[in-house]
Amino acid sequence: MHIDLFETLADPTRRRIVEALRDGERQVNDIVRQVGIHQSGVSRHLRILHETGFVSVRPNGQTRLYALRPEPFREFETWLAGYRRLWEDRLDRFGAALEERRKQNDSTEKEHTDE
Amino acid sequence: MHIDLFETLADPTRRRIVEALRDGERQVNDIVRQVGIHQSGVSRHLRILHETGFVSVRPNGQTRLYALRPEPFREFETWLAGYRRLWEDRLDRFGAALEERRKQNDSTEKEHTDE
DNA sequence: CATACATATACATAATCATGCATATTTAAA
DNA sequence: TTTAAATATGCATGATTATGTATATGTATG
Numbered sequence: 001m002h003i004d005l006f007e008t009l010a011d012p013t014r015r016r017i018v019e020a021l022r023d024g025e026r027q028v029n030d031i032v033r034q035v036g037i038h039q040s041g042v043s044r045h046l047r048i049l050h051e052t053g054f055v056s057v058r059p060n061g062q063t064r065l066y067a068l069r070p071e072p073f074r075e076f077e078t079w080l081a082g083y084r085r086l087w088e089d090r091l092d093r094f095g096a097a098l099e100e101r102r103k104q105n106d107s108t109e110k111e112h113t114d115e
Numbered sequence: 116m117h118i119d120l121f122e123t124l125a126d127p128t129r130r131r132i133v134e135a136l137r138d139g140e141r142q143v144n145d146i147v148r149q150v151g152i153h154q155s156g157v158s159r160h161l162r163i164l165h166e167t168g169f170v171s172v173r174p175n176g177q178t179r180l181y182a183l184r185p186e187p188f189r190e191f192e193t194w195l196a197g198y199r200r201l202w203e204d205r206l207d208r209f210g211a212a213l214e215e216r217r218k219q220n221d222s223t224e225k226e227h228t229d230e
Numbered sequence: 231c232a233t234a235c236a237t238a239t240a241c242a243t244a245a246t247c248a249t250g251c252a253t254a255t256t257t258a259a260a
Numbered sequence: 261t262t263t264a265a266a267t268a269t270g271c272a273t274g275a276t277t278a279t280g281t282a283t284a285t286g287t288a289t290g
Contacts, residue, residue: 010125011248022198028267038250043268045248062257062266070202073195077202080191083137087185087192126278143237156279158238177236177287 005075008052013037014045018054018068025067120187123167128152129160133169140182
């Protein structure tokens with residue numbers, strides 16, 4: 001069963017649904033139009049997104065309004081923070097004076113070896 | 116083929132490998148010991164991680180040293196930034212005065228409807 | 231050049247999963 | 261209580277993929 005945060009976002013369609021909800025709640029059929037797969041597929045994706053806490057549901061007449069919830073994004077942020085030391089250019093070691101230098105040399109990026 | 120950033124991290128073993136590299140470069144066999152799957156599996160995961168830009172490789176004798184690269188983490192950060200408005204409690208709308216109130220009412224979290 | 235060690239890859243297999251189709255369920259309206 | 265609209269779910273299928281085993285490639289060392 002789906003429980004994982006990353007696995008949830010791994011599916012491109014699911015990311016498109018999340019994107020469709022970025023500006024506020026939407027009902028299923030609106031999303032169907034936006035993502036271009038069959039309604040049953042959207043409903044199943046929404047179920048997964050709900051199980052992982054990405055969305056909330058709110059009945060509205062014969063409609064159901066889905067909306068994004070902030071928690072999983074915070075979790076993501078937390079995970080990312082564990083690697084921030086890696087990509088925030090170690091200002092802690094050298095002090096803020098280097099910050100300016102960094103901004104200038106930003107074009108000189110290290111390439112990953114081989115190809 | 117694997118090209119996607121999220122899909123790359125969707126695999127738990129791959130996340131464990133990334134975690135194993137958090138503190139610096141490691142050679143394949145070290146990682147094998149740490150993640151507990153067969154060496155061939157680790158090599159394949161490393162290939163994927165390399166193709167998606169997560170790691171760099173550096174030959175060292177008959178050994179190969181893998182290390183994390185910052186770029187994909189920055190990409191994540193960028194993606195996440197697109198949703199920051201959602202989970203950063205809209206201080207922009209109400210001003211910093213509400214910030215204190217938020218910190219107190221933080222236990223009263225909105226639950227996601229149904230179950 | 232032979233041998234040993236480190237890493238990569240081809241192949242087969244089992245498992246997972248996204249999707250569409252058909253149908254069920256829910257809710258409003260007639 | 262029919263009828264229609266919105267959403268959910270069971271089923272079958274095709275595609276992808278993670279993994280182990282066996283083997284190949286590369287690199288040092290005798």
